[in-house]
Amino acid sequence: MxxxxxxxxxxxxxxxxxxxxxxxxxxxxxxxPTPAAVALSVAPDSARAFTLQQRSSTTIPMPAGVPAAHASALAALPSGELLACWWAGQRESAPDVRLYMARWRDGRWSEPRVMVDRGTL
Missing domain, CATH: 1.20.5 (Single alpha-helices involved in coiled-coils or other helix-helix interfaces)
Known part of the structure; x- marks a missing residue:
């Protein structure tokens, strides 16, 4: 060819x-790197001014018989209440690990409540 x-x-x-x-x-x-990649999601002048106010110096109650807690988060609700969430169990990835929550309302923390466990996933 x-x-x-x-x-x-x-x-x-x-x-x-x-x-x-x-x-x-x-x-x-x-x-x-470009300027567009670092753009703010909220314009600084539109952010509301706020003051921090201590709501509690108490410990959030742990569930009975749960030796370890980790990866906590705290959220302020529009009503002024606080919501705390955390993983707790024997150890990370153990079969008994659950996601718990407690709510700050009327000057005290509620008893912890299970939000998610392996059975609900």
């Missing part, structure tokens, strides 16, 4: 080089 002129071969190389350059340019732009 006879090969035709070299023009077909050079077109393939030219196309491959163009694809390589376009890919490299796209990756460079994707990984380059």
């Amino acid at each position: 006879k090969r035709s002129s070299g023009s077909g071969f050079s077109k393939v190389w030219l196309l491959a080089a163009a694809c390589l350059l376009l890919s490299a340019g796209a990756e460079w732009q994707r990984w380059s």
Whole structure:
């Protein structure tokens, strides 16, 4: 089989080089820090001013018989109450690990309550 002129071969190389350059340019732009990537989700002048106020210096009650708690979170509710959530059990990933919650209402923490366990997933 006879090969035709070299023009077909050079077109393939030219196309491959163009694809390589376009890919490299796209990756460079994707990984380059840009001002748009650091944009704030809330404009600073639209944020409300607030003052911190201590609500409690007590300990949130742990469930009876649960030796370990970790990965806690605290949320302020619109009503002014607080909601605390945490994982607790024998150890991380143990079969008895559950997600608990307690609510700060009327000046005290509620008893902890199970939100999720393996049976509800």
